[in-house]
Amino acid sequence: MSAAFDLPADPDDAPLPDALIGRFAAIVGETNALTQPSDIEPYLEEPRGLFPGHTSVVLRPRNVEEVAAIMRLANETKTPVVPQGGNTGLVGGQSPRSLGQVVLSLQRLDRIREVDKAGRTITVDAGVVLQRVQEAAEEAGLLFPLSLGSEGSCQIGGNLASNAGGTGVLAYGNSRDLCLGIEAVLASGEIHHGLRRLKKDNRGYDIRNLLVGSEGTLGVITGAVLKLFPRPAGREVAYAGVASPEDALALLHLAERHAGSGLTGFEFLPRLGLEFVLRHIEGARDPMAEPHAWYILVEVSSSRSAEDARDTMEVLLAEGFEAGLVEDAAIAKSIAEAKAFWHMRESMSWAQKPEGGSIKHDVAVPVARVPEFLRAADAAVLETIPEARICSFGHLGDGNVHYNISQPVGADRDEFLSHWREVNAKVHGIVADCGGTFSAEHGIGLLKRDELAATKPALEMELMRGIKRLFDPNEILNPGKLLQI
Amino acid sequence: MSAAFDLPADPDDAPLPDALIGRFAAIVGETNALTQPSDIEPYLEEPRGLFPGHTSVVLRPRNVEEVAAIMRLANETKTPVVPQGGNTGLVGGQSPRSLGQVVLSLQRLDRIREVDKAGRTITVDAGVVLQRVQEAAEEAGLLFPLSLGSEGSCQIGGNLASNAGGTGVLAYGNSRDLCLGIEAVLASGEIHHGLRRLKKDNRGYDIRNLLVGSEGTLGVITGAVLKLFPRPAGREVAYAGVASPEDALALLHLAERHAGSGLTGFEFLPRLGLEFVLRHIEGARDPMAEPHAWYILVEVSSSRSAEDARDTMEVLLAEGFEAGLVEDAAIAKSIAEAKAFWHMRESMSWAQKPEGGSIKHDVAVPVARVPEFLRAADAAVLETIPEARICSFGHLGDGNVHYNISQPVGADRDEFLSHWREVNAKVHGIVADCGGTFSAEHGIGLLKRDELAATKPALEMELMRGIKRLFDPNEILNPGKLLQI
Numbered sequence: 001m002s003a004a005f006d007l008p009a010d011p012d013d014a015p016l017p018d019a020l021i022g023r024f025a026a027i028v029g030e031t032n033a034l035t036q037p038s039d040i041e042p043y044l045e046e047p048r049g050l051f052p053g054h055t056s057v058v059l060r061p062r063n064v065e066e067v068a069a070i071m072r073l074a075n076e077t078k079t080p081v082v083p084q085g086g087n088t089g090l091v092g093g094q095s096p097r098s099l100g101q102v103v104l105s106l107q108r109l110d111r112i113r114e115v116d117k118a119g120r121t122i123t124v125d126a127g128v129v130l131q132r133v134q135e136a137a138e139e140a141g142l143l144f145p146l147s148l149g150s151e152g153s154c155q156i157g158g159n160l161a162s163n164a165g166g167t168g169v170l171a172y173g174n175s176r177d178l179c180l181g182i183e184a185v186l187a188s189g190e191i192h193h194g195l196r197r198l199k200k201d202n203r204g205y206d207i208r209n210l211l212v213g214s215e216g217t218l219g220v221i222t223g224a225v226l227k228l229f230p231r232p233a234g235r236e237v238a239y240a241g242v243a244s245p246e247d248a249l250a251l252l253h254l255a256e257r258h259a260g261s262g263l264t265g266f267e268f269l270p271r272l273g274l275e276f277v278l279r280h281i282e283g284a285r286d287p288m289a290e291p292h293a294w295y296i297l298v299e300v301s302s303s304r305s306a307e308d309a310r311d312t313m314e315v316l317l318a319e320g321f322e323a324g325l326v327e328d329a330a331i332a333k334s335i336a337e338a339k340a341f342w343h344m345r346e347s348m349s350w351a352q353k354p355e356g357g358s359i360k361h362d363v364a365v366p367v368a369r370v371p372e373f374l375r376a377a378d379a380a381v382l383e384t385i386p387e388a389r390i391c392s393f394g395h396l397g398d399g400n401v402h403y404n405i406s407q408p409v410g411a412d413r414d415e416f417l418s419h420w421r422e423v424n425a426k427v428h429g430i431v432a433d434c435g436g437t438f439s440a441e442h443g444i445g446l447l448k449r450d451e452l453a454a455t456k457p458a459l460e461m462e463l464m465r466g467i468k469r470l471f472d473p474n475e476i477l478n479p480g481k482l483l484q485i
Numbered sequence: 486m487s488a489a490f491d492l493p494a495d496p497d498d499a500p501l502p503d504a505l506i507g508r509f510a511a512i513v514g515e516t517n518a519l520t521q522p523s524d525i526e527p528y529l530e531e532p533r534g535l536f537p538g539h540t541s542v543v544l545r546p547r548n549v550e551e552v553a554a555i556m557r558l559a560n561e562t563k564t565p566v567v568p569q570g571g572n573t574g575l576v577g578g579q580s581p582r583s584l585g586q587v588v589l590s591l592q593r594l595d596r597i598r599e600v601d602k603a604g605r606t607i608t609v610d611a612g613v614v615l616q617r618v619q620e621a622a623e624e625a626g627l628l629f630p631l632s633l634g635s636e637g638s639c640q641i642g643g644n645l646a647s648n649a650g651g652t653g654v655l656a657y658g659n660s661r662d663l664c665l666g667i668e669a670v671l672a673s674g675e676i677h678h679g680l681r682r683l684k685k686d687n688r689g690y691d692i693r694n695l696l697v698g699s700e701g702t703l704g705v706i707t708g709a710v711l712k713l714f715p716r717p718a719g720r721e722v723a724y725a726g727v728a729s730p731e732d733a734l735a736l737l738h739l740a741e742r743h744a745g746s747g748l749t750g751f752e753f754l755p756r757l758g759l760e761f762v763l764r765h766i767e768g769a770r771d772p773m774a775e776p777h778a779w780y781i782l783v784e785v786s787s788s789r790s791a792e793d794a795r796d797t798m799e800v801l802l803a804e805g806f807e808a809g810l811v812e813d814a815a816i817a818k819s820i821a822e823a824k825a826f827w828h829m830r831e832s833m834s835w836a837q838k839p840e841g842g843s844i845k846h847d848v849a850v851p852v853a854r855v856p857e858f859l860r861a862a863d864a865a866v867l868e869t870i871p872e873a874r875i876c877s878f879g880h881l882g883d884g885n886v887h888y889n890i891s892q893p894v895g896a897d898r899d900e901f902l903s904h905w906r907e908v909n910a911k912v913h914g915i916v917a918d919c920g921g922t923f924s925a926e927h928g929i930g931l932l933k934r935d936e937l938a939a940t941k942p943a944l945e946m947e948l949m950r951g952i953k954r955l956f957d958p959n960e961i962l963n964p965g966k967l968l969q970i
Contacts, residue, residue: 118738118853165685174685177662190944199883200650200659200849200925202698203937204967205949209694213687230741253603256715260788261746303745364685368603398684440685452688459675464690466955470948482689 013098016056020077024059024102027069032060032108043103046095047088047150048360051446055082055096058103064183064191064222070104071220072189080479083216085158086129088150090362091445093162093215093481101479106157109222115140120228121180121197126157126221133226142228145172145264149346157221163213165441167345170397171264171301172229174441175212181225182208186218187472197225210467215443216478218471232301234309237265237338238331240317241292245371247325248296248396252367254323255298258316262309265299266397267345273391276351276406277344284344287330296396297345348393352406355389357413359423361403365436370399373434380426381405385419400440403427424451444482453483498583501541505562509544509587512554517545517593528588531580532573532635533845536931540567540581543588549668549676549707555589556705557674565964568701570643571614573635575847576930578647578700578966586964591642594707600625605713606665606682611642611706618711627713630657630749634831642706648698650926652830655882656749656786657714659926660697666710667693671703672957682710695952700928701963703956717786719794722750722823723816725802726777730856732810733781733881737852739808740783743801747794750784751882752830758876761836761891762829769829772815781881782830833878837891840874842898844905846888846912850921855884858919865911866890870904885925888912909936929967938968 025033034040035057044053061067074081082096083104096103109125112132116122117140124133130151137144146159148166158164160182164175172178181196194208211219242248248268255263269277271291277284287295300316302309313331320326332338352358365373374392381388387408394402405423407416428438428451444452453461464483471477475485510518519525520542529538546552559566567581568589581588594610597617601607602625609618615636622629631644633651643649645667649660657663666681679693696704727733733753740748754762756776762769772780785801787794798816805811817823837843850858859877866873872893879887890908892901913923913936929937938946949968956962960970 116851116853119851121851163687165687169685176691186944192944193942194945196922197851197920198849198922198925199852200654200880200885201922202648202650202924202926202928203922203941204698204929204945205703205952206661206691206694206698207945207948209691213689213691218690230745232745257788260715260717262788303742303747364683366601366604366606366682367684368601395685400685435682437681437683437686437688439687440683441687443687444689456688457678459671459677460679460689460692463692463955467690467952470951470955 013100015099016079016102020079021057023073024057024070027066027073028059028061032062034058034060043084043087043105044096046092048090051092051095053095054098055101055103056099058105060105060108062108064109064185067104067185067220067222068189068191071185071187074102074476075188075474078474078476080476082478083161083220085127085155085161086150086153088154089158089162089445090442091447093443093445093478094158095446097480104220106155106222112136113223116197117142119197121225122228123195123223123225124156125223127155130154130156130159137228138231140228141231143231144226144228146175146178149349156224156226160212160221160224161214161216162443165395165398165400167265167267167395169395170266171261176209178227179208179212179224180227182211182221183223184211184219184221187474187477192219195223195225215445215482217468217482218477220477230303232264232309233304234302234306235264235338236300236309236313236331237341238298238313238317238329239287239341240296240298240320240329241288241327242294242296242325243327244293245374248294249368249371250323251296251320251325252397254319254325255316258319259300259312262301262312263397264301265297267297267394268396269295269345269348269393270391271295272389273348273351273393276355276391277347280351280354281344281347283340284347287341288328290328292327297341349402352391352404356407356411357417358407359405359417359420361401361424361427361438362440362442363403363427363431363436363438364398364400364440365431365434367397367399369434370396370401373401373430373436376430377403377427380430381423384423384426385416387411399436446481449480449482449484498585500584501564501587505564506542508558509542509555512551512558513544513546517547519543519545528569528572528590529581531577533575536577536580538580539583540586540588541584543590545590545593547593549594549670552589552670552705552707553674553676556670556672559587559961560673560959563959563961565961567963568646568705570612570640570646571635571638573639574643574647574930575927576932578928578930578963579643580931582965589705591640591707597621598708601682602627604682606710607713608680608708608710609641610708612640615639615641615644622713623716625713626716628716629711629713631660631663634834641709641711645697645706645709646699646701647928650880650883650885652750652752652880654880655751656746661694663712664693664697664709665712667696667706668708669696669704669706672959672962677704680708680710700930700967702953702967703962705962715788717749717794718789719787719791720749720823721785721794721798721816722826723783723798723802723814724772724826725781725783725805725814726773726812727779727781727810728812729778730859733779734853734856735808736781736805736810737882739804739810740801743804744785744797747786747797748882749786750782752782752879753881754780754830754833754878755876756780757874758833758836758878761840761876762832765836765839766829766832768825769832772826773813775813777812782826834887837876837889841892841896842902843892844890844902844908846886846909846923847925847927848888848912848916848921848923849883849885849925850916850919852882852884854919855881855886858886858915858921861915862888862912865915866908869908869911870901872896884921931966934965934967934969
């Protein structure tokens with residue numbers, strides 16, 4: 001499949017010398033310096049299978065000091081280092097690209113350092129799995145709202161490095177917005193001690209937000225202070241069937257009016273997407289009797305009570321009916337059903353896999369322009385591949401569309417995927433016309449690096465390269481990802 | 486008073502040559518290149534009178550292109566440029582420091598470029614006065630929540646350059662959080678076109694957040710896309726009298742539980758502060774019959790209705806009474822009274838002026854540690870100046886305290902103010918012990934520049950200097966502010 005991706009994997013690079021591997025191993029201990037192919041394998045393959053990985057050694061430090069020692073040695077010996085969290089990234093940012101590169105896995109930095117209930121913050125190691133952060137918050141009677149499909153295996157450090165989005169962005173913001181402080185090891189091995197937990201802090205340039213979203217190219221995030229929120233007293237989840245993206249948008253506005261900041265989810269998927277889910281995801285069932293062109297998953301939260309959330313949901317759906325926007329709706333009748341509703345939406349990506357090749361996009365446009373974008377993109381795609389099965393879904397409340405295209409039934413997978421770049425170019429052109437972005441929440445990595453360089457203003461690329469040189473003069477941190485020097 | 490500030494004003498620097506002034510004037514037109522002392526004067530004095538200003542010429546460009554032309558010429562001739570908005574900054578960041586420096590006033594960049602109701606954004610020139618942004622939002626039936634004492638004269642560009650905070654941060658975030666996109670002219674005169682309006686956009690390093698909060702040292706902000714919010718359907722404002730900061734904190738937690746994200750204000754001031762206001766602010770009146778040690782201004786908003794906001798306020802105050810936290814309370818009975826309640830809080834700073842010299846702090850600590858901070862700081866201050874009148878007030882919900890100290894009654898003003906640095910050092914030491922910041926929302930400017938350099942980790946200062954050199958290699962943008970190269 002990588003035929004569509006003209007980025008060489010450099011597998012022929014010289015392996016690291018044994019002596020150097022030995023020096024790295026001495027930092028973390030032999031058992032945490034993996035060199036056997038079977039041990040290394042899980043760190044090589046990224047979820048989309050687009051970028052085959054290569055490395056001589058995977059290092060698994062236990063703490064910040066070991067990360068710092070690794071970076072000092074790497075900097076001294078100019079050894080490229082690829083930081084890796086849960087290896088769930090979708091753009092190849094975490095993939096080691098040659099035998100000369102070291103993988104620095106954060107997985108053993110897995111301590112929850114502190115939960116501050118009164119201050120509503122949690123301080124964690126970078127390698128803590130997102131779901132564990134959520135659970136620790138829950139145990140303290142609080143909420144950590146970052147939520148995404150891979151939350152059971154992705155790590156918070158990777159979430160921050162890629163500024164992950166997900167379904168909670170609508171009400172609570174993305175990873176960047178949820179982060180108060182950062183600890184990171186720079187290319188030199190120096191430790192940036194920025195674990196602040198203040199809502200207001202105007203002391204100079206915003207180093208934290210440079211590190212967040214830099215995809216491991218400016219520093220290795222080793223810890224973070226995250227915001228926690230009160231747990232809603234009530235939460236209601238419903239599916240609504242609507243006839244068109246325009247009606248979906250009108251329903252969004254109606255929901256915002258009724259629920260205000262209590263609107264904590266507004267996702268959409270097409271009938272085709274629901275069919276994929278029903279076909280391939282165990283336990284999935286159609287929430288409504290009749291089929292609808294589009295399905296909206298609405299979540300309403302209330303700080304007061306379960307009844308209050310229920311009332312709001314019922315009123316907004318009733319008004320949606322009256323306004324002719326909602327064709328039918330199903331409110332989850334139990335917590336288990338609410339979870340099942342969410343699971344169907346979150347399984348959307350997985351449900352596409354058995355349907356064959358899929359050409360993917362992670363775009364965002366101003367919310368009001370989503371319908372216009374979908375219309376234009378559908379026309380362009382079907383012109384190129386008439387039988388393509390368009391399954392665009394995502395975070396309507398954020399204007400974020402996973403504009404995914406499954407191959408025609410019975411088509412040749414590789415032939416279909418060979419259109420990836422061509423289709424990307426068309427769809428991204430329409431995105432640009434709508435004032436949007438071709439990278440909403442997955443980042444740049446390898447997949448979109450050249451497109452970034454080709455489309456970003458030259459001035460910004462030059463500033464980015466200057467920042468990269470400043471933070472990483474020897475270009476050892478995740479080289480070739482996000483940008484090329 | 487500037488005796489306490491050992492920063493030379495460099496008034497003896499050579500004035501700009503007339504020929505160069507002529508070249509700058511040719512860009513903006515003669516009438517917008519002010520050189521007469523009486524014309525220049527309003528641009529020289531900053532609100533606190535700590536940093537007397539000096540300049541040869543004030544330039545008032547009309548648009549981005551003129552700003553770019555000014556910066557190109559300045560860069561070519563290595564002429565220092567001091568960007569200035571409404572000249573309301575409290576740390577001297579906007580003050581020109583020598584006759585060799587040009588003031589670049591943004592005041593004529595005063596267009597509201599676009600209000601996007603559906604997308605809930607507003608695009609403005611940097612020189613638009615904050616209150617006009619609020620009003621334009623209101624006209625569109627929406628809310629721009631940034632709100633601060635100087636909103637009638639400060640400009641949005643300055644708010645962003647200093648990452649201004651204010652009373653809306655609790656529910657809506659600071660200026661940084663309210664900004665989606667930035668347009669800025671860099672030192673080279675190149676224009677950074679970053680007027681994006683997307684909630685999710687992961688395309689490389691976060692240049693926007695570098696420019697925001699950089700106090701005019703990395704670029705001249707010329708325009709911005711700002712977030713708008715639904716206007717609450719109901720809003721209630723009340724004063725509650727409480728006995729101690731501990732009780733105030735407990736009331737905050739209770740209010741958060743009841744109002745959730747509808748808690749849109751939680752400010753505090755001491756009895757002494759209220760007395761200053763009653764004495765010096767026209768129309769101010771004591772909201773309650775008996776005096777209380779501390780006064781909490783609570784604002785609750787509801788997306789549903791006025792009744793809903795009123796219910797929430799009544800319930801939370803009633804529970805506050807029952808829990809023994811609230812001694813007495815007064816809910817504003819009209820919109821006019823609600824405004825008057827807010828006006829009293831916002832006049833706090835002005836009400837201190839007639840009481841003589843005031844040693845000021847703009848600190849923040851983790852919210853839960855505010856009582857501990859106040860206790861320790863009070864003890865330290867009274868040890869130094871036994872009759873000092875401590876008037877600490879501010880944004881309790883953000884942990885942001887304006888820890889201001891009025892001179893003893895009848896004391897010598899200059900003698901009192903000569904303790905400024907000494908008192909700062911003690912108070913900021915306690916702030917640091919509490920994990921706080923000595924610059925919460927006012928920025929660094931000149932006032933705190935040397936303290937920043939002395940207290941920030943060397944690694945971060947070095948990164949900041951590197952960023953400054955990258956953006957402004959000739960060091961012409963607001964030189965000497967925030968940091969020294």
